[in-house]
Amino acid sequence: MIEVDGTLKSRLAVWLSVTVTALGALLLVEAYFSSQRAAERAYDSQLESAALTIAEAVQWQEGQPVVEIPAAALQIIATRHQERVFYAVLDAEGRRVSANLDIPIPAEWRTQVAERPVWTNTEHSGAEWRLHGWEFDSAGWETQDPVQIWVGHTLAGRQALTGELFEGAVSRFLVMVLVAGLLMLLAMRVALKPMRRLRQLLRQREADDMRPLDARVPEELRELAETLDTLFARQRESRDALLRFTADASHQLKTPLSGLQSTSELALKSTRPEEWHRALTAVHQGAERTSRLASQLLSLARLRHVADGSGMNRLDLAALLRETVFDWAGRDVAQGHDLGLAELPDTPLYINGEPWALRELLGNLIDNALRYTPPDSVITLGLVKRGGEVELYIEDDGPGVAPEVMERLHQPFERGGRQDTEGSGLGLAIVDSIARRHDARLKVAPHTPCGLRISVSFPLENRP
Amino acid sequence: MMPRYFHAFAFVALLLAAAPGRAANPLVVEAALDREVVAPLLAAFELAHPDIDLDFLDRSTLEVDERVTGAAPAPDVVISSAMPWQMARVNEGYASRLDSAEARAWPEWAKWRDEVFGFTFEPIVMAYRLDLSRHMMPPATHADLHTLLTEQWDLLRGRVTTYSPSQSGVGYTLFQQDARYTTRFWDLVAAMGNAEAVLEANTRDMLEGISEGRYWLGYNLLGSYAMVWAQEHPEVIVQVPQDYSLVMMRMAFIHRDAPHPAAARQFLDFLLSREGQRVIAGETPLFSVRPDVIGPYTAQRLRDQVGDRLYPIPIDASLLAFVDPQRRDAFMQRWRREFMRR
Numbered sequence: 001m002i003e004v005d006g007t008l009k010s011r012l013a014v015w016l017s018v019t020v021t022a023l024g025a026l027l028l029v030e031a032y033f034s035s036q037r038a039a040e041r042a043y044d045s046q047l048e049s050a051a052l053t054i055a056e057a058v059q060w061q062e063g064q065p066v067v068e069i070p071a072a073a074l075q076i077i078a079t080r081h082q083e084r085v086f087y088a089v090l091d092a093e094g095r096r097v098s099a100n101l102d103i104p105i106p107a108e109w110r111t112q113v114a115e116r117p118v119w120t121n122t123e124h125s126g127a128e129w130r131l132h133g134w135e136f137d138s139a140g141w142e143t144q145d146p147v148q149i150w151v152g153h154t155l156a157g158r159q160a161l162t163g164e165l166f167e168g169a170v171s172r173f174l175v176m177v178l179v180a181g182l183l184m185l186l187a188m189r190v191a192l193k194p195m196r197r198l199r200q201l202l203r204q205r206e207a208d209d210m211r212p213l214d215a216r217v218p219e220e221l222r223e224l225a226e227t228l229d230t231l232f233a234r235q236r237e238s239r240d241a242l243l244r245f246t247a248d249a250s251h252q253l254k255t256p257l258s259g260l261q262s263t264s265e266l267a268l269k270s271t272r273p274e275e276w277h278r279a280l281t282a283v284h285q286g287a288e289r290t291s292r293l294a295s296q297l298l299s300l301a302r303l304r305h306v307a308d309g310s311g312m313n314r315l316d317l318a319a320l321l322r323e324t325v326f327d328w329a330g331r332d333v334a335q336g337h338d339l340g341l342a343e344l345p346d347t348p349l350y351i352n353g354e355p356w357a358l359r360e361l362l363g364n365l366i367d368n369a370l371r372y373t374p375p376d377s378v379i380t381l382g383l384v385k386r387g388g389e390v391e392l393y394i395e396d397d398g399p400g401v402a403p404e405v406m407e408r409l410h411q412p413f414e415r416g417g418r419q420d421t422e423g424s425g426l427g428l429a430i431v432d433s434i435a436r437r438h439d440a441r442l443k444v445a446p447h448t449p450c451g452l453r454i455s456v457s458f459p460l461e462n463r464p
Numbered sequence: 465m466m467p468r469y470f471h472a473f474a475f476v477a478l479l480l481a482a483a484p485g486r487a488a489n490p491l492v493v494e495a496a497l498d499r500e501v502v503a504p505l506l507a508a509f510e511l512a513h514p515d516i517d518l519d520f521l522d523r524s525t526l527e528v529d530e531r532v533t534g535a536a537p538a539p540d541v542v543i544s545s546a547m548p549w550q551m552a553r554v555n556e557g558y559a560s561r562l563d564s565a566e567a568r569a570w571p572e573w574a575k576w577r578d579e580v581f582g583f584t585f586e587p588i589v590m591a592y593r594l595d596l597s598r599h600m601m602p603p604a605t606h607a608d609l610h611t612l613l614t615e616q617w618d619l620l621r622g623r624v625t626t627y628s629p630s631q632s633g634v635g636y637t638l639f640q641q642d643a644r645y646t647t648r649f650w651d652l653v654a655a656m657g658n659a660e661a662v663l664e665a666n667t668r669d670m671l672e673g674i675s676e677g678r679y680w681l682g683y684n685l686l687g688s689y690a691m692v693w694a695q696e697h698p699e700v701i702v703q704v705p706q707d708y709s710l711v712m713m714r715m716a717f718i719h720r721d722a723p724h725p726a727a728a729r730q731f732l733d734f735l736l737s738r739e740g741q742r743v744i745a746g747e748t749p750l751f752s753v754r755p756d757v758i759g760p761y762t763a764q765r766l767r768d769q770v771g772d773r774l775y776p777i778p779i780d781a782s783l784l785a786f787v788d789p790q791r792r793d794a795f796m797q798r799w800r801r802e803f804m805r806r
Contacts, residue, residue: 066790066794067790067791068788068790068791068794069784069785069788069790069791070785071644071781071782071783071784071785071786072782074781074782074784074785075780075781075782077781078780078781082576082577082780082781084555084557084577085555085781085784097790098788098789098790098791100552100555100784100787100788101555101556125556125557126557127557
């Protein structure tokens with residue numbers, strides 16, 4: 001049954017969106033922090049240039065630094081975002097030469113500034129401030145003391161710039177996702193094209209077209225195409241086998257039927273009753289053979305088509321074998337041969353099987369042995385337990401078969417290269433079919449010193 | 465139905481406002497702005513907001529600045545023409561942000577941080593007495609003034625008046641701004657010193673002096689006052705300088721610790737509103753900033769008359785430099801040096 005389980009497109013879409021979301025989250029976090037860094041850098045450099053501008057205005061008068069705060073410096077500190085402005089000029093002792101707000105500058109910051117410029121954030125009058133401290137040596141006529149310049153502003157501009165940069169990054173990312181999504185859709189269409197082509201090719205095929213596929217497929221579909229090809233090949237083989245079987249069966253049936261026809265024609269031309277009698281006897285034997293052939297064909301066909309194992313039971317193979325051999329030994333056809341049973345194991349040997357089919361198997365094996373061996377031949381059946389298997393065998397001391405036909409022996413209408421018997425050539429084919437139904441292995445081997453040994457190995461049923 | 469309902473409500477509100485023991489909704493405005501000049505605006509506000517009991521206190525710029533930090537409780541709204549000091553207070557965090565449609569729509573150049581707003585547009589002018597024109601060609605530019613002071617110094621001695629930078633914050637600001645534009649300003653200061661110019665603390669005193677005949681010529685007067693004065697005193701002529709004319713703006717902000725912030729917001733919104741600005745343009749000489757207001761006193765009309773030579777004192781961080789003590793000291797030293805050069 002074909003069950004539709006979503007579409008490839010939706011699967012690809014889900015994976016794509018999962019990937020994009022996960023990567024996107026990382027990217028956006030990164031974008032946020034880099035926006036923040038960029039904004040910090042931009043605004044810090046403003047503070048830096050403001051400090052420089054103020055430093056430029058520092059002069060010494062009577063041993064004291066004096067600074068006329070340049071208006072431009074304050075505008076630089078305020079930035080276009082109109083930040084609140086802080087500046088302080090400190091002399092060497094930390095006294096405020098000039099300052100506009102009383103943001104405290106601890107002594108530790110002042111000592112730090114002596115070594116290198118300081119960047120720090122602080123809280124004052126209900127707002128957060130970014131402060132920058134910088135020390136420089138200013139030379140006057142009387143003194144040469146360092147002067148510290150501190151500048152600072154509130155953070156609205158930094159936050160706004162961060163937001164702006166981040167928004168830009170987000171919108172660029174969204175556009176990218178959109179474009180990627182569209183391209184992905186296009187790519188899916190292109191990528192799935194070979195599948196559509198394959199589908200069309202299969203749809204256009206005639207029902208009895210079993211030729212291998214003639215299609216151009218990508219690597220990912222090669223396996224599917226090859227599987228389809230194998231399937232076609234198997235179907236072709238099985239159809240060929242069926243056709244061969246039907247042809248052979250017709251042929252086999254035709255021979256005895258034409259024999260019947262010619263015998264009855266000859267008899268009809270004769271006027272003598274003894275001729276009629278002889279002809280009737282021949283017709284009777286021919287009909288019997290034909291009927292047997294037909295029933296064998298039927299059972300073979302049935303074995304091949306009734307595939308389900310619904311009639312399987314647990315049964316004792318030894319008992320079945322004993323019963324069947326005794327039955328055959330009593331029949332007329334077996335009187336010219338020495339049909340016997342080897343010593344069987346004491347314990348029952350259980351297998352899973354269909355009694356009728358197994359009886360058919362044994363019957364065919366025995367029948368074959370009786371037909372293809374000269375009178376007085378010794379035919380022995382037996383069971384050997386080997387690990388998890390039990391081997392059922394039949395041996396004879398007849399002429400055996402040539403090694404080259406031994407492999408083909410189980411095919412229908414194969415008579416082991418002999419045309420002198422009344423056999424139909426279906427016996428071993430039936431045995432083979434039944435063995436397959438029971439997961440058993442059929443093996444044909446020569447018997448020493450002469451004759452043939454056919455064995456069927458069944459898996460043992462261990463369940464009590 | 466609604467209007468009647470509203471009227472009934474307004475009436476009740478008026479009754480409440482008139483009731484003894486103060487209204488439920490007081491508002492204290494500390495302003496360096498003549499009450500009589502701004503009266504129509506206050507009346508219009510009271511009419512528009514009858515539920516608010518407005519207490520408008522007119523003081524000098526110095527007093528207003530002191531009350532920003534010292535008053536308890538703090539005033540609700542602070543208005544002053546001493547732009548650098550207003551700016552410094554805002555920078556110190558004494559203002560609270562006005563988040564309203566009017567505030568957002570206000571021109572960028574006339575506000576800072578949406579906390580303080582310049583709501584008037586007052587040109588700085590020269591004024592002279594008619595007597596002057598009988599003796600000489602009245603000055604139209606700063607250069608003219610300098611030439612006049614140099615060439616006619618004996619005639620003008622003691623008859624020139626201007627702001628005292630030490631007594632008036634506005635005067636100090638104007639001179640600072642003048643000095644920013646050209647270094648020749650110091651020649652002008654020296655010339656004024658040479659002519660023994662008299663330094664006054666406010667525009668009104670200068671105008672009175674001119675009317676009385678004590679002075680012939682005044683420099684850096686508030687145009688808003690001078691123009692009204694000139695209408696009533698025909699002997700006084702107002703001259704907007706033709707080379708450049710400074711423009712001063714009154715700056716208003718809501719105090720951070722305003723006890724009545726809601727009323728304060730309504731007051732400031734009214735100042736910035738089309739209605740408030742219409743009153744400023746039509747009934748006061750303070751000049752409206754809004755370009756969409758029509759009246760005799762608008763920035764637009766002034767520009768049409770004077771041309772593009774109006775230079776508003778920018779409301780930005782550069783104002784903070786003017787209140788820096790060292791810078792102020794340096795400026796005053798230079799002023800005195802130049803003024804006393806002789």
